[in-house]
Amino acid sequence: MNSHKKRERERERASERASETTPRQHMPITASEGSAGFAAAKPDLDDLIKRRFFYRQAFEIYGGVGGFYTYGPPGAAVKQNLLALWRKHFVIEENLMEVDDTNIMPHDVLLTSGHVERFNDFIVKDSSDGNKFYRADKLLEEVMDARMAEKGLSSEKLVEYEKVKAQADAYSKEQISAVFKQYGIKAPETGADLTEPEEFNLMFATPIGPTGMVQGYLRPETAQGIFLNFKFCLEQNAGVVPFGIAQVGKAFRNEIAPRSGLIRQREFTQAEIEFFVHPEKKAHPKFGDISGLELLLFASDQQLAAQPATRMTLGAAVAAGTVANETLAFFIGRTYLFLVRAGCRPENIRFRQHLPDEMAHYACDCWDAEIEMSLGWVECVGIADRSAFDLTVHSQATGTSLTAQQTLDTPIKIERFCLTKKSLAAIGKHFKKDAKLVTASLSEMSADALKALKATAEAKGVCSLEVEGQSFEISNELLQVESITETQHVEVFTPNVIEPSFGIDRILTAIYEHTFSLRADDSAASEKPADGGDKKKKADKKEGDKVKAGVLALPAEIAPYKCVVLPLDQRVVAQYGNLLAMARAGLAENGLQYKVDESGASIGRRYARADELGIPYAITIDFDSLDGGSLVGTATLRERDSTQQVRLPLADIPAIIAKLSSSHQLTWEDVLASYSTGGTSSSSAGVAAAGDKLDYLRKHAVAATLNDAVNALAETQPEDPIAWLSAHLASMKSQ
Amino acid sequence: MNSHKKRERERERASERASETTPRQHMPITASEGSAGFAAAKPDLDDLIKRRFFYRQAFEIYGGVGGFYTYGPPGAAVKQNLLALWRKHFVIEENLMEVDDTNIMPHDVLLTSGHVERFNDFIVKDSSDGNKFYRADKLLEEVMDARMAEKGLSSEKLVEYEKVKAQADAYSKEQISAVFKQYGIKAPETGADLTEPEEFNLMFATPIGPTGMVQGYLRPETAQGIFLNFKFCLEQNAGVVPFGIAQVGKAFRNEIAPRSGLIRQREFTQAEIEFFVHPEKKAHPKFGDISGLELLLFASDQQLAAQPATRMTLGAAVAAGTVANETLAFFIGRTYLFLVRAGCRPENIRFRQHLPDEMAHYACDCWDAEIEMSLGWVECVGIADRSAFDLTVHSQATGTSLTAQQTLDTPIKIERFCLTKKSLAAIGKHFKKDAKLVTASLSEMSADALKALKATAEAKGVCSLEVEGQSFEISNELLQVESITETQHVEVFTPNVIEPSFGIDRILTAIYEHTFSLRADDSAASEKPADGGDKKKKADKKEGDKVKAGVLALPAEIAPYKCVVLPLDQRVVAQYGNLLAMARAGLAENGLQYKVDESGASIGRRYARADELGIPYAITIDFDSLDGGSLVGTATLRERDSTQQVRLPLADIPAIIAKLSSSHQLTWEDVLASYSTGGTSSSSAGVAAAGDKLDYLRKHAVAATLNDAVNALAETQPEDPIAWLSAHLASMKSQ
Known part of the structure; x- marks a missing residue:
């Protein structure tokens, strides 16, 4: 486990920015207790993810191809909502520009960026069968693992093997060739000799035009599309620096050995920002907004001294020179807030600084947002001060001035x-x-x-x-x-750039792991609605036995569906058509994604199904909704995490869910307080009373009368408005 | 012009669904007056589009590559908003599932779909220079055009050439080879012989994995990713048909001769729906919602009889058998409503039925939403009943049951x-x-x-x-x-599928053409704010002379920015910081994209700049906002299309713009009515009075007092609520 995670972590860095050519030597990563907890829950989560089609291997009916995944209905919705949240949090709240460049890019662009020449892994082939190939560094790691497991090994040898393994992805072509010869490494399946390591470029190549007149590649990152359009965006910003440009889209890497689900795919989604600043003016006007945030920072000197990461405010980190400048720290803070808003657990997020020899030669400072999940700490966001490198190389290659x-x-x-x-x-x-x-x-x-x-x-x-x-x-x-x-x-200056780069699929993996849990003794499945009784007692035993009661406590903002609509009993289907149509119209008008579950399963079982999809609210239309005297037209609303329920007019529900699912201040506690009299647990009596009050006010058209009175009041503007209103109301014919 | 458009139109169909292999013979398309109008405005629009960076050729600093475009900040935002509207209109309002499949797909999938073997154009090369190549059908059309232009041509020959030209994209390989020989067609640049026509596959090929073990292609359409996941989505729908699946994403076609801006790109965005129905049950429960819609329908028999398109309700069209079934008609109606909601002009939308020999052999009926723009009528959406074809072929190829x-x-x-x-x-x-x-x-x-x-x-x-x-x-x-x-x-049955397929970039082109106009005598640039005076009289002449006052009347829902914030005069910058921060916070909280224009240009010039970006509302912070007695904290709000202005509290504005920019019922007229006394044109006095009223109510905390009173009322539920309220208010200490 330990060594597996360690290799995983080391691998995270291998395919980073192509132009990071300095040798890298990584600190060993220790699996933490948190990681073990996520790993324990992983089999149940994986089952849920596949069974409810959050995602699964792509082209499955054709046997699948490694490294490609399809997001199914709930997964695609969560991804869309996460990207919408990202745009709100960064593009809108930071007032960034957004561009939408192409996936296919021509050779010259990627030659300049360094990807054509340096975005490589080493591959070795079985000399007896060219179709058997291995990524050289991974094979070396495996061989070292095997040798370390041998009995009677001297502690000297152990240290030696450990060191070789740690270096595996940092060796040059000549070095790795020499190491393979030194240890006599052979093809693992046949025992035949291996070929010399060859560089394998990780970009997908595709010719453009009928004669392949232009060599094209699928972009290995979205960032280049931003640099290409810096000049035109600067024009739109009236030439003013600082400003930021964002791009969201697919990126592609032809991994030799894709693995770990969404973590290392061949096609994945990035969201990147290039924030352009004056080279000597890296203060940020909104730094004060985040300077008090205390984060788990793992500075390079702590890593080198084998000390643990420490909690520190960003203000203190910049003051101490730990984080290079305010703008970099600002985006570290905003990234943290985004991850938490999206559903990641604060205690499982840390920021790890790149070691001096791990950074690209031109970078000033670089921090990764690492999220602890079942694999260990996984890099999910990179936040780098890349100096003027990218603009400078593109400017030189094209003869275009990319200055401000x-x-x-x-x-x-x-x-x-x-x-x-x-x-x-x-x-x-x-x-x-x-x-x-x-x-x-x-x-x-x-x-x-x-x-x-x-x-x-x-x-x-x-x-x-x-x-x-x-x-x-x-x-x-x-x-x-x-x-x-x-x-x-x-x-005249070439702006420096601070680059926050988000791996969306990795963040999604973290969100699922962090929000997943199993309900204690399957409580949701035995839940009953607030009143109206559970007339569907036949126990759906088969389903109940097979499926554990998993819950995804997704924040409402990114939940795939904001609510599920449940008729309490199939037998009322004929009568509840109008109420359902009203709910559908209201939910659609508010732009809310929703599901309807009209299956014959018990209400508890249907709550449990909704919990698996991370649906935060359930609307139950029951007998009283249709034929319950003062309760006609009401429904119960159930909140996923507390499993609390409250009864309220169905007509009010869509707008309330819209507020609860956005950044609006309204909370579930507010809803409970407004519609029930009995505190947090809603009694039938309390619910009835709340419905009753609304009925009373509606019946007497109190709101309309008061609106007219207030308009007249504002027109008149008397000295004592309340006395005036009292008199005015007295003079009106009561309705 | 005429023949150019005709060729354009004919070409539209050539690269449709690969499996449409029946020969096509297209009706000539006549340019209409509307088309000429759009064409006349096109140069000004193109200038605006490029100057404000809605989009431009991709990789421009590297010289560009044909068929690839980059959307800049306003263009990317409009595209995002259009896709969000599409999702709201279809995915949410029709409660569809959405999947997110990969761009790279393996050979076997696209072999089954027919794209590997039949998604081809014919190419001929100059035998003296293999780098000179031509799309055979386009070259043939050009040669025929040239011959028809020759003097002294017999009417017999004219008809012959016209016929050959009309057939150009329908010939088989053998036929087109024979035609080239018959007319002795040579390479146009060198006069050398041409090579035999070769099939050129329009898919971008890219090998997957280090040894290219799997041949991959970039998907030529998003639809296949839906069929691949039909089985898993059906499971999520508890096995119930009908249901629909949507996918939005990039598609790729390696066009031999990309052209016409966004209309025929090599990389473009599609939004497709596959709506699965029982083969004999194609009625739609919501058909009544759209059956009364009267649309311009161009049925195949009208086309064959050279009759014009006619207006007809969808109800009548289904009753007459013109449209094959209710579900097909339902999506025709919903498509029309979407296009209009997105900003297309109703009078420039028609639905053209495919001719019997134009449809794929398995299709029951197919209608294109054609939008009239500068090029003529352009196919932007295809809506086809594709029977059970797609599920059947994938089921046969994989041995997977794709039935319900x-x-x-x-x-x-x-x-x-x-x-x-x-x-x-x-x-x-x-x-x-x-x-x-x-x-x-x-x-x-x-x-x-x-x-x-x-x-x-x-x-x-x-x-x-x-x-x-x-x-x-x-x-x-x-x-x-x-x-x-x-x-x-x-x-047990294989569902049939109704497929609405949207070309997003084409629709964007239509929206820009349909919403663009030039303001009469540059009125915006000479506009003044409602009051506070235009102290910035120096005339920005250079800009004013060069640029015509173009306006994009984009619907607020898809406008790139919902408002622009304008300080009236740069000299107040120091003082207005707090107000600006308040506006920014309010706009961000409401999720609104906005711009701030703090340039020194006159207010009229800045309105004009915002008009070019299609920004529907402008908030002007002026002297009175900062130091105008009762007007402190207010701002003027200007509406783009009417250029009307109203003054209201700045704090109210973000929520109002949020409502005006969504499907909320609030209209600009409501805002005018609420905040101004003087009807449509807001006088200073009226504006002041409105601000004054709000001030009065706020100062006396009338709302809070009334809320308390109403709560007490609902608790008590007296017989006569108004009399009770009057008494209750009288008993309260007035504030």
């Missing part, structure tokens, strides 16, 4: 050392047809080079200039230099 | 003709080791075949049975047959 400008508060003076205009003109005249070549070369020369040239000319009376293989002699008289002071009012 | 069951109201009796059990046993015994082979073959035999076999046996005393190349002699004594009557309680 800002007016300087105080203009600055710059000293420049150059040839005098007169001297340039004279040199031009002197060299005739070569004039352009010589003067261009002199103009581009650095101050130091020019000074050196002038020094030579002064010493020898002449100097020689090499341009494109030709040599030109310039006399000291011709070479007249000067220092010029220029005043600069505008600063 | 339903309990029969009245069990039916079925006569079966078969061998007696005794006879089967005896035959088994007789043939020993071949027993299984022989009895299996006899059991699977049809009644007719078995009857024929028995007849032979009776006539000759013996009959012979061929199984897998072996011959078995069976005596008449052994072959004992009987008729059995079986009672069937459950019917």
